[in-house]
Amino acid sequence: MSYGVKLILLFVGAVFVNNFVLMRFLGLCPYLGVSKQTDSAVGMGMAVIFVMFLASVFTWLIYRFVLIPLDLTWMRTIFFILVIASLVQTVEIVMQKSMPGLYKSLGIYLPLITTNCAVLGLTVLNIDKSYDFVESLVHSVGAGVGFTLALVLMAGLRERMEVGNVPKAMRGLPIAFVTAGLMSIAFLGFAGLIPG
Amino acid sequence: MSAFKELTKGFFKENPVFVLALGLCPTLAVTSLVEKGIGMGLAATFVLVCSNVLIALIRKMVPKKIRIPIFIVIIATFVVIVELVMKAYLPPLSEALGIFIPLIVVNCIILGRAEAFAQNHSVGKSFLDGLGMGLGFTIALVIISSIREIIGFGTFLGLPVFGEGYQPATILILQPGAFLTIGFLLGFFAWRRNRKKNKTMPDVEALRAQREKMTQVTREAA
Amino acid sequence: MLRLGLTLFIVTAVMAAALSGVYVLTKDTIAEQEAAAVSEAVGAVLPEDVESVTGYPSEEPEYYVGYDVAGNPAGYAAVCDENGYSSTLQIMVGVDETGVITGTSVLYQQETPGLGERIGEVKAEGSLWSAVGGLFSGDDAASEAGPPPRPWFQEQYLGCEADEVSLGSPADPATSTVQAITGATITSRAFTTAVREDMGELLDRLDAGELEQ
Numbered sequence: 001m002s003y004g005v006k007l008i009l010l011f012v013g014a015v016f017v018n019n020f021v022l023m024r025f026l027g028l029c030p031y032l033g034v035s036k037q038t039d040s041a042v043g044m045g046m047a048v049i050f051v052m053f054l055a056s057v058f059t060w061l062i063y064r065f066v067l068i069p070l071d072l073t074w075m076r077t078i079f080f081i082l083v084i085a086s087l088v089q090t091v092e093i094v095m096q097k098s099m100p101g102l103y104k105s106l107g108i109y110l111p112l113i114t115t116n117c118a119v120l121g122l123t124v125l126n127i128d129k130s131y132d133f134v135e136s137l138v139h140s141v142g143a144g145v146g147f148t149l150a151l152v153l154m155a156g157l158r159e160r161m162e163v164g165n166v167p168k169a170m171r172g173l174p175i176a177f178v179t180a181g182l183m184s185i186a187f188l189g190f191a192g193l194i195p196g
Numbered sequence: 197m198s199a200f201k202e203l204t205k206g207f208f209k210e211n212p213v214f215v216l217a218l219g220l221c222p223t224l225a226v227t228s229l230v231e232k233g234i235g236m237g238l239a240a241t242f243v244l245v246c247s248n249v250l251i252a253l254i255r256k257m258v259p260k261k262i263r264i265p266i267f268i269v270i271i272a273t274f275v276v277i278v279e280l281v282m283k284a285y286l287p288p289l290s291e292a293l294g295i296f297i298p299l300i301v302v303n304c305i306i307l308g309r310a311e312a313f314a315q316n317h318s319v320g321k322s323f324l325d326g327l328g329m330g331l332g333f334t335i336a337l338v339i340i341s342s343i344r345e346i347i348g349f350g351t352f353l354g355l356p357v358f359g360e361g362y363q364p365a366t367i368l369i370l371q372p373g374a375f376l377t378i379g380f381l382l383g384f385f386a387w388r389r390n391r392k393k394n395k396t397m398p399d400v401e402a403l404r405a406q407r408e409k410m411t412q413v414t415r416e417a418a
Numbered sequence: 419m420l421r422l423g424l425t426l427f428i429v430t431a432v433m434a435a436a437l438s439g440v441y442v443l444t445k446d447t448i449a450e451q452e453a454a455a456v457s458e459a460v461g462a463v464l465p466e467d468v469e470s471v472t473g474y475p476s477e478e479p480e481y482y483v484g485y486d487v488a489g490n491p492a493g494y495a496a497v498c499d500e501n502g503y504s505s506t507l508q509i510m511v512g513v514d515e516t517g518v519i520t521g522t523s524v525l526y527q528q529e530t531p532g533l534g535e536r537i538g539e540v541k542a543e544g545s546l547w548s549a550v551g552g553l554f555s556g557d558d559a560a561s562e563a564g565p566p567p568r569p570w571f572q573e574q575y576l577g578c579e580a581d582e583v584s585l586g587s588p589a590d591p592a593t594s595t596v597q598a599i600t601g602a603t604i605t606s607r608a609f610t611t612a613v614r615e616d617m618g619e620l621l622d623r624l625d626a627g628e629l630e631q
Contacts, residue, residue: 025225169387177379184372284447355546366532
């Protein structure tokens, strides 16, 4: 299998087969918190793709060129969470100063991402699966796109659900979970498409 | 509040999963087997108790402005300790839980308790609060994983519950089963709350609002 | 500002020191556990008369040769892999010197729980109720020591010719066929293919004298 094909499979796998939200259970808080409207879902998704990409770049480089030479790989959890936290902070400041337009649409979602387990999970997965640099980047974009896809689909469903006749006790989170379960069944159909 | 109440409030009344809807990712991911649920619950309890105690201990020395980074460093330290100890003495469990061990760092229950409780309560109270919340989390995981393992595998802790003829409903072990189980459980708890609304149940909306505020504070600080 | 930075630095330094302590304490145990996992799998799959084992972990496939008391090769073990349904299966397979399978052990799999995952399923002894009953009556069923039972799917492979094994019905060691797990044909086929092709290749190369033994 050539390297290019491998990358494509990795991308498709990250979007559909191993969808971060529906198959790996990562990033559920924003998934349920920001999926009430399609617009905010798209904004959140874009912010997540952006941060995931940057986080992959930085954590991969730090892991390869700092932690491995110093034999500190067992401390990766601490390093990664600090990198992600300061990264989000920096991106926010830079964006606010130089790209006010983009900041207006994405800025409010950025701080939410620090404590989003999808980003930390992604960086840890990159290391656990021993992806090389390019694979890590492809994986990060695929994971972000998969997250956005699940988020936007969910938002569409929840907008319709607002007018639906849902039993009182099931309103809000419970019905959102049941809906996510049904979506997850659909995504289960992708399982086995790409091994690994 | 008495010490006993401090401990038991996390079990059901303010259960972090069923009432506050916190820490959902591990709740869904590791509950296909009771064994994994218990392992995850106890690991998180350990981190929660240790970080709560330490944060309460140094609460007067920590400058307000940088408290969140300090909390994160403290929590991450205990998580790495759990990671290492589990790898050394319980390798199969460590493998089964996989990346959800390092992800305890971003479990909102832990940072939430540090922010909402430990930083302005005594060491003793924080210890009880951490223990109670941790056990509440464990109880939630055990309830969910029992349902999933018994129906989805036909076993409990690996021991068959039904006779030979039982055909397990595999869907409950798979990912959708996690979403469906917790969805209906949350619905059940909401239904119970609705029925008891005029009695002594705590005001969930107030608790959720408190949680929102917490997230807000975290956001500002981050 | 300086005070803030200093506080943060001190906290981080103290935490890092505490962590290093734990790391030093657990480092050796972790390394031992990892080494034990492989050597245990090798020991479990090789024939019983093997006295000593030499490993060639850098070869492709990674293989191990077991010697009997007299120092003659008595069996081989190799790490075989094949794409399953949702992951790449890694299996340690052991054969005796004639190529008959003496044991298998799954090193890595992420197959569908409840379906493909059942390649590692062990038929449980007794049930929850008998275990609970045992707790009260005082006789502890779990304390009866013995070798851990083999997974029922992998047990079918015992006695089959490694380079001929295939899926079929009924399962029969004489014709080297094993029966697939219901609902997990792809995983079962991958397991069989991994054994037949990787182990078969190793045996051929050993016969041809290409590999050390």
